[in-house]
Amino acid sequence: MNLSEIVRKVSKELNISGIELARRSGQSPQNLSKKLVKGTLSYEEFEQLMELMGAKIDLSYTLPGNESEEVKLYDRHVMDQLTILEKQLEVERLKSKYFTDMSFEFRTALETVSGSVQLALKHSSCEDRVRAYLNRLYPALDSLTRLVDDNPFNREAGISIAQGENYDSEGEPVFDGKNVLLVDDNDLNREIVKEILEGSGMKVKEAPNGRQAVSMVRDQKGDKFDFVLMDIQMPVLNGFEATKKIRALQDEERAKTPVIAMTASVTSEDRQKAEEYGMNGFIEKPLDLKKLAAVICK
Secondary structure (H helix, E strand, O other), X not given: OOHHHHHHXXXXXXXXXXXXXXXXXXXXXXXXXXXXXXXXXXXXXXXXXXXXXXXXXXXXXXXXXXXXXXXXXXXHHHHHHHHHHHHHHHHHHHHHHHHHHHHHHHXXXXXXXXXXXXXXXXXXXXXXXXXXXXXXXXXXXXXXXXXXXXXXXXXXXXXXXXXXXXXXXXXXXXXXXXXXXXXXXXXXXXXXXXXXXXXOOOEEEEEOOHHHHHHHHHHOOOOOOOEEEEEOOOOOOOHHHHHHHHHOOXXXXXXXXXXXXXXXXXXXXXXXXXXXXXOOEEEEOOOOHHHHHHHHHO
């Protein structure tokens, strides 16, 4: 029995009409009826309606050893916990709806990108056709970027590593002199990201897998890397395991090198696993320098 069903049952037993209950709670009968039918009452609304009807419900629980204890449902501590649970459930519901709604649009844009690249490669001898196919990429990439940016559950974790990042006159971040290790098994991805990073003033070294990345962090001559951009899914050694090995290096300073996960999608499972393995933050592909600056500066 959910909260709405409890309210309906109690109001029926006390002969309190829905119109009267709506009047007491300051809601329109239509609005209250809609919540009761759909079962969308919040715990605070449930508490208010029960109090308006003069009804109280005791919540009891049993501890190991059969020690029982009763708690009033309208106790503020209990209500706070129930409200938190309600919000968590609502977030999960919204998350499921968001990814369901975006799946078709995301897949369509991704297929456009993939198809355009394949056609451009197939007709590489014809410059005009290659240019035409590549021009199709821009709206598709804009669409993919928008889908990522509009994700209400995308919250990059912050790390405190880089001081003195500046922005140019057009508001673009500048990372002059930062030493960065870029780790990705895809050659084309590395080429694109490297160009973006170097264009903002960074000094970039590359590694095609996690094992080589660990060696480069350990054996880097001179100053250590300011941070590592680490792809998650890679052969030889994935990003999670590579980060774990970096954290275990004997050189304490190098073991603390910040590692930012660079991935096409970020799930709650990825975030939890990344935290367990010692990663410091997330940045989603395609790389956005302003988002990277926000992650680094936090």
